[in-house]
Every structure is written in structure tokens, then in C-alpha cells.
Amino acid sequence: MLISYLPILVYLIISIGLAVLIVALSEALGKKTHTAVKDLPYECGMVPISDARHRYAVKFYVITMFFLVFDIEAIFLYPWGVIFKPLGLFGLIEMGVFILILMVGLAYVWGKGALEWE
Amino acid sequence: MTISIPSITLSNIGPLLTLTVAGLLLLLMDALTPKGKKGYFPYLSLIALVIAAVQTTMLWNRSGTDFARMIYVDNFAFFFYLIFLLATGLTILISIKYLEDYHRNLEEYYTLLIFATIGMMLMAAGGHLILIFLGLEILSIAIYILAGLFREDVKSNEAALKYLILGAFSSAFLLFGMAMLYGATGSLFLDDLAQAIKAGVGTNPLLLFGMGLLIVGFGFKVSSVPFHMWTPDVYEGAPTSVTAFMSVGTKAAAFAALVRIFFLVFPEIKMEWNMLLWGLAVATMTLGNVVAIAQTNIKRMLAYSSIAHAGYLLVALVAANQLGAISFLYYLVAYTLMNLGAFAIVILVARKKDDYINIYDYCGLGFQYPALAAAMSVFMFALAGIPPTAGFVGKFYVFSAAVEAGYIWLAIIGVMNSLISVFYYLRITVLMYMRPAEADLGPVTMTPAISSAVLVTAAGVLAIGVFPGPLYELALNSVKIFVGL
Numbered sequence: 187m188l189i190s191y192l193p194i195l196v197y198l199i200i201s202i203g204l205a206v207l208i209v210a211l212s213e214a215l216g217k218k219t220h221t222a223v224k225d226l227p228y229e230c231g232m233v234p235i236s237d238a239r240h241r242y243a244v245k246f247y248v249i250t251m252f253f254l255v256f257d258i259e260a261i262f263l264y265p266w267g268v269i270f271k272p273l274g275l276f277g278l279i280e281m282g283v284f285i286l287i288l289m290v291g292l293a294y295v296w297g298k299g300a301l302e303w304e
Numbered sequence: 305m306t307i308s309i310p311s312i313t314l315s316n317i318g319p320l321l322t323l324t325v326a327g328l329l330l331l332l333m334d335a336l337t338p339k340g341k342k343g344y345f346p347y348l349s350l351i352a353l354v355i356a357a358v359q360t361t362m363l364w365n366r367s368g369t370d371f372a373r374m375i376y377v378d379n380f381a382f383f384f385y386l387i388f389l390l391a392t393g394l395t396i397l398i399s400i401k402y403l404e405d406y407h408r409n410l411e412e413y414y415t416l417l418i419f420a421t422i423g424m425m426l427m428a429a430g431g432h433l434i435l436i437f438l439g440l441e442i443l444s445i446a447i448y449i450l451a452g453l454f455r456e457d458v459k460s461n462e463a464a465l466k467y468l469i470l471g472a473f474s475s476a477f478l479l480f481g482m483a484m485l486y487g488a489t490g491s492l493f494l495d496d497l498a499q500a501i502k503a504g505v506g507t508n509p510l511l512l513f514g515m516g517l518l519i520v521g522f523g524f525k526v527s528s529v530p531f532h533m534w535t536p537d538v539y540e541g542a543p544t545s546v547t548a549f550m551s552v553g554t555k556a557a558a559f560a561a562l563v564r565i566f567f568l569v570f571p572e573i574k575m576e577w578n579m580l581l582w583g584l585a586v587a588t589m590t591l592g593n594v595v596a597i598a599q600t601n602i603k604r605m606l607a608y609s610s611i612a613h614a615g616y617l618l619v620a621l622v623a624a625n626q627l628g629a630i631s632f633l634y635y636l637v638a639y640t641l642m643n644l645g646a647f648a649i650v651i652l653v654a655r656k657k658d659d660y661i662n663i664y665d666y667c668g669l670g671f672q673y674p675a676l677a678a679a680m681s682v683f684m685f686a687l688a689g690i691p692p693t694a695g696f697v698g699k700f701y702v703f704s705a706a707v708e709a710g711y712i713w714l715a716i717i718g719v720m721n722s723l724i725s726v727f728y729y730l731r732i733t734v735l736m737y738m739r740p741a742e743a744d745l746g747p748v749t750m751t752p753a754i755s756s757a758v759l760v761t762a763a764g765v766l767a768i769g770v771f772p773g774p775l776y777e778l779a780l781n782s783v784k785i786f787v788g789l
Contacts, residue, residue, distance in 0.1 A: 272307040290328045297335025 248300055259288050310372040317375060318363065319356035319385055320425055326352030327418040334411040342411050346396050346753075349414040353393045353421075360385045367785070369431050373493055376431045376564075379782040383633055384428035384560045391552045391640050392421045397757035398648045399545035401749070405656045406543070408453055417549065420446035424557035428564070433482045433492040436561045440478070440525070443557055444471050447550055451542040463541030470534040474524030481517025484510050497569045512576055518565065519580065525558035526614045529587040539607035544654065544661075547603060548647030551610040552640045559617055563632060566621060567786040574624055581622045582714060589615030589721040597728050602650055602661050605728060606643070609687060612725060613639055616702055619718050623705035629783035631701030634775055638694035638768060642686040645761030649680045652748050652758075660745055666732055668741030673748055677736045679762045686765045688729040689722045694769040701776075 226234055266273070266281050273280075295301060314321065330345060360382050367378045375381075395417060403409040419442060426439030448471065452464025486492050488511035489500035501511070523531040539547045570577060592612030599605035617639075620632040653669065653676070654661050670677035686695035699722060706715040768775050783789070 269307060273309070276309050287328060290332055294331045294335045297332075 245303065252295060252300075255291065256288070259285070312371055315359075316363070316366070316370040316377045317429075318359040319389075320422055322352060322356045322359060323418050323422050323425075327415050327422070330411060330415045330418070334415070342409075345411045345414050346400050349396055349418055350393055352418065353389050353396075357386060357389045360389070369495075373495065374432050374435050375429050376785075377429070378785050380564065380785050381425075381429035381560075383779065383782040384556065385425050387556050387633075387636055387640055388421050388424045388428070388553060390637075391549065391556065391644065392417055394640075394644045394648075394757050394761065395545055395549040395553075397753045398548065398644070398651055400753050401751045402543070402545050402651050402754075403453075406454060408543075410453070413450065413453065416446040416450050420450070420549070420553065424553055424560075427557045428560035430561065430564075431494050433485065433494070433497075433565075436565075437475070437478060437482065439557070440561070441475065443554065444475070444525075447546070447554060450546045450549070451538060453543050453546060457541075459541035460543065461541075463538045466534050467538045467542075470524060474521045474531070477517050477524070478521025481514045481521060484514030484517060486514075488514060494565065494568050498572075501569065501572050507573070507576065511573075515570060515573075515577060516580075518562075519577070519584070522558050522562045523584065526555050526562070526617070527611050528584050528614050528618060529591045529611065532588070532591070532611050535611055536604050536607040539610070540601060540603045544603065544647060544651050547607075548644050548651075551606065551647070552643050555610065555614060555617075556636050556640065559614075559621075559632070559636065563621060563629065567624065567629060567789060571624065571786075571789065578622055578624065581618055582711065585615050585618035585622055585714065586717050587615075588612070588618060589718060593721045593724040593728075596725070599728070600663050602663050602666075602732075605663065606646060606650070609725070609729075610643065612721065613643075613687075615721070616699060616718060619706050619711075619714055620702045622711060622714060623702075623709040624789060625705060625709050626780075626783060626786070626789050627701065627708055628705035629786055629789060630776060630779040631698065631705045633779035633782060634701055634768075634772065635698035637775060638686070638698040638765065641761045641764040641768075642683045642693070642695055645679065645758060645765065646683040646687065648754055648758045648761065649676060649683065652676060652750065652754060655746055655748060663732060663735060664742060665745060666735045667739040668736070670737040672741065676748065676758075679758050680736065681733045682762045682765055684729040684732050686769070688726045690726070692766065692769045694765045694772075697769055697772045 227238060229238075262284065263281070266277060270277065326349065330348065334342065334345070363377070364379060364382055369375060370377050396414065399413065400409070403413060423439045423442030423444070423446065426442065427436050428439075430436035430439055448464055448468045451467050452460055454460035482492065485497060488508045489497050491497060491500065520531065524534075527535040539551065542550065566577070589612050592608045592610075592615055596605050596608035596612065599608060613635075617632060617635060620628045620635065622628075623631075650661065653665060666680075669680070682693065686693035689695045689699040691697075699718070703715040703718050706712075706718065
């Protein structure tokens with residue numbers, strides 16, 4: 187029974203082996219030159235302007251979290267839209283409850299002033 | 305395309321709905337009311353908890369499943385509902401003053417406690433592994449935030465981060481185990497799993513692997529050795545009221561799910577798991593008790609003591625007979641009362657901002673505050689398992705269940721561990737009554753809320769210790785669902 191999974195194992199071994207082989211070969215065969223510019227951290231081809239270890243304002247994280255929450259709400263709305271008719275009134279009420287709960291969350295973050303940037 | 309919509313009875317999840325509405329309402333009110341006018345929030349949460357408890361008692365003796373078999377509606381779940389509601393209510397009572405001292409009496413605290421309670425209830429009632437997992441996550445996410453409530457405190461941050469990372473690990477183990485069980489049986493409903501195992505997937509390696517991973521996942525949550533590493537640091541760093549809640553609530557919830565899964569799904573293959581849990585139980589009891597001796601920080605001591613108590617509860621799980629299941633429920637009630645009581649005293653003695661959480665700060669407490677010291681002694685006696693307290697009766701049931709099931713050695717090791725534990729519990733009592741105070745530590749401020757919590761827990765510990773009968777009957781009534789035992 188387990189033999190039927192053998193191709194997966196072979197595939198895994200080949201893919202890992204290939205990755206290791208390519209890195210090892212370029213390490214072994216490649217010519218290495220170090221210049222000051224080359225050793226800079228890569229920043230989209232630009233010359234880096236400062237240290238990368240900044241402290242970001244927590245607002246960015248907060249906004250990201252809001253985005254995730256409401257994005258997931260939107261994702262839940264799609265399947266409901268697809269089967270809106272068969273679900274009928276029951277589905278409408280259930281989704282209403284779901285959106286209501288998320289709206290409470292929105293009212294909360296709004297009331298707490300988390301949506302103000304300054 | 306037609307979709308058959310399952311018939312649902314909303315009253316079956318009445319307590320959960322009440323708490324959900326209460327939690328959402330608190331959130332809304334928090335956002336809409338101006339600062340400084342929110343002192344009544346804890347009492348509002350308490351009212352919601354009481355309503356949920358009343359609803360639970362009204363549901364008592366209903367049986368079956370609901371929401372397309374997702375939820376078990378039975379006395380076992382209801383019994384746990386009541387334990388959770390009691391734990392949350394007592395936690396709220398001991399938190400009010402404590403959070404005010406820290407200027408952290410955020411209203412979200414109560415909302416999060418209520419949401420955590422909902423998660424625990426789902427874990428106790430879940431009839432589908434994914435629902436149990438969802439309950440666990442609802443509970444855990446609330447607790448991650450609560451553990452980091454004191455944002456300026458490095459230790460609180462450490463606690464929250466540690467708990468988050470290890471909690472995420474344990475969730476992954478749990479989910480992976482569930483996936484294995486699905487692979488072995490093709491279903492995630494506990495009923496279907498039980499039937500598939502009866503029909504003879506018995507020793508399928510996938511099934512055993514999945515079961516092992518479930519033990520690892522829940523082992524983290526109940527802090528059983530060797531998955532206990534996070535416990536002392538998290539319990540020490542988290543706000544004391546949250547520690548109290550975690551040590552009781554999370555543990556009870558994880559055990560509720562563990563017991564239901566093991567007694568409902570896996571009794572047929574008991575041979576495969578009883579020695580494993582035997583080892584876990586012995587390791588958990590022994591390590592918890594032995595390391596607790598060396599602790600001088602009372603929160604760390606109680607953390608190791610809670611590990612040891614998880615070990616005693618595992619003994620009941622290993623016994624896997626009816627008395628084992630009953631002793632389980634009884635012990636959890638007793639543990640909830642005595643541990644929350646002990647933490648209430650820790651909060652009181654610590655005074656402002658956790659200044660005094662060393663065990664030597666308890667010196668001479670018996671002369672300064674006789675009532676406080678008496679209550680602490682009751683809790684220490686109970687945790688050590690000395691009659692006539694609930695701790696004794698609980699341990700008596702647990703070890704008799706082990707003997708009845710033929711695990712004589714397990715019972716002997718358990719009793720020996722109780723003896724070890726007597727040392728560090730009674731050390732507190734000795735310090736309180738037989739040593740003079742080392743310095744004047746300032747007055748202990750008692751508020752009605754925390755005094756009533758101490759009173760309720762102390763009275764409860766003694767009451768169910770002296771009259772275990774009614775609670776025993778209630779527990780017996782609750783475990784009848786496990787026909788395989």
C-alpha cells in the first residue's frame with residue numbers, strides 16, 4: 187500500500203537533491219569577487235539609505251489586522267453569494283448575524299480611535 | 305441544486321448565545337461610553353455569567369446532538385459549562401481591584417474573559433474535531449492577549465509571546481493529529497470515529513499516530529510533562545488574575561475535550577494508550593511536585609503545583625472507568641475552587657503591583673490577618689489533599705479509580721507524590737503561623753468583591769469536602785454518556 191506513495195518520495199528526493207546540487211555547484215565552481223557595493227544589502231537595486239532594522243509604528247500592524255479581518259469577511263460573502271438562492275432566508279439571516287458581529291468589531295475599532303492616523 | 309438546511313434548536317446553545325451577546329455588547333459599550341464611566345462592566349459580565357448558568361441548569365438532562373451533530377447536548381457538557389462559568393465569575397471577582405491598582409482596568413479584559421469562556425464551552429460540547437479546535441483557538445487567542453495585558457511589563461510581554469509561540473506549536477500538533485484521524489477513518493465526527501474504530505480500524509498506524517499527536521497537542525494545553533516548559537514562565541509573567549484563570553479554565557477545557565475524545569472515541573483501543581498516559585501521569589505528577597519544592601516565588605510554586613494537579617487528573621484518565629470519569633469531574637470542581645482561592649490570596653498579599661509574591665512575604669500573616677491566613681491554610685490543605693477538604697475527596701476518588709482499574713502502582717506513586725506536595729503547601733502555612741513577619745509590608749486592602757471570592761471558594765472547598773455526595777451524584781449523572789466505560 188505504501189509503495190503507491192513511492193513516486194512522491196522519489197520526487198522529493200530529486201527536487202531536494204537538485205536544489206542542493208545547484209547551490210553547491212555554484213558555490214564550488216563560481217568565481218567570487220567582493221566589492222563594497224556588491225556586499226551591500228539588496229534593496230531593489232537602489233543604494234540603501236539607512237539601516238533596515240527600523241521600528242515601525244504600531245499603526246501599520248493595526249491597519250493590516252483590520253484589513254485581514256474585513257478581507258476574510260469579503261471572502262465569506264462570495265460562497266454565500268454563489269448559493270444564495272438555495273439557502274434562502276436561512277442563509278440571509280445567518281449572514282446577517284455574521285456581518286453584524288463584524289460590524290460590532292468595526293464600531294469598536296472606530297470608537298477606540300484606531301482608525302485615526304495621527 | 306438543493307441544500308438541506310439542518311434543523312437547529314437555538315435554546316440548546318443558549319448559554320453560549322447569552323455570553324456571545326454579552327461579549328459583543330460589552331465591546332460596543334466600551335467603544336461608545338466615555339472614559340471613567342465603565343466601573344460597572346465587571347458586574348455586567350457577572351450578570352451575563354449568572355444568566356448563562358441559569359440557562360445551563362434549565363438545559364440539564366437534555367441529551368443528543370444539535371447543529372448537524374456538531375454540538376453535543378448532554379450533561380457532561382453542561383457540567384463543564386458550570387465549571388467554566390464558576391471559574392470565570394471568580395476570576396472577575398478577584399480581578400477588579402487588582403487591575404485598578406495597575407491602571408489596567410481595561411474593559412476589553414472582561415470581554416476577552418467572556419470570549420475565552422465561550423471557547424471553553426465549545427471545547428466541552430464539540431462533537432466534531434474541527435469544532436473542538438475552533439473552541440481551543442477562541443480560548444487561546446483571548447488568553448494570549450490577556451497574558452500580555454501589562455504592556456509595560458517585560459515579564460508580561462515574555463509570558464504572552466511564549467504562550468503564543470508554544471500555543472501555535474501545540475495547535476499545529478493537534479491539527480496534524482486530527483488530519484491523521486481523518487485519514488484513518490474518513491470522518492471528523494466523534495461518533496463516526498468511534499464507530500470506525502469499533503468496526504476495526506483499531507491498530508491502523510495512521511490512527512495511532514493521530515492519537516499520539518492529539519495527546520501532544522492537548523498535553524501542551526494541560527501542561528503535562530514533557531510539554532510543560534512554558535508553564536512556570538507564563539504563569540509567573542502573566543497578570544495574577546489571568547494566571548488564576550489560565551491554571552483553572554484552560555486546563556479544565558483541554559481536559560474536557562481530552563476526556564470526551566478518549567472516553568468516547570478511543571476506549572476500544574485502550575491497550576494502545578493507557579501505558580503512554582500512565583507514563584505521562586507519573587512524569588507530570590513527580591516533576592511538578594519535586595520542582596515546586598525549590599520555588600520561592602509563590603506564582604511559580606503554584607505553576608508547578610498546577611502541573612502536578614494535571615498529573616493527578618491524568619491518573620483518572622488512565623483509569624478509564626466510570627469512577628475515573630466521575631473523579632475527573634469532581635476533582636476539576638475542587639481544583640477550580642481551591643486554586644482560584646489560593647490565587648485570590650496571592651493577589652491580596654501581593655498588595656499593590658505584585659510587590660510581595662515571595663513565599664517569605666507570608667511570614668507572620670497569621671497574626672496580622674487571621675482570617676486571610678485561615679483561608680490560605682484551607683486552600684493549602686486542600687491542594688495538599690488533607691481531609692476534610694475537597695482536595696482530599698478528589699484525590700481519594702482519583703486513586704480509588706486507579707486501584708479499581710488495576711493500576712495499583714500508579715495509585716501508590718500518586719499517593720507518594722501527594723506526600724511530597726504536603727511539604728511545599730504546608731510550608732506556606734508554617735510561615736504564616738510560626739514565623740514573625742520579617743518587615744512591615746503595609747496594609748492589605750480587602751474589597752467586597754475579592755472577599756466574597758475568597759469566602760465562596762473557602763466555603764465551597766469545605767462544603768464539597770465534607771458533603772461530597774450531591775456533587776458525586778451530579779458527576780455520575782454527567783458521565784453516563786460514556787457507555788464504553
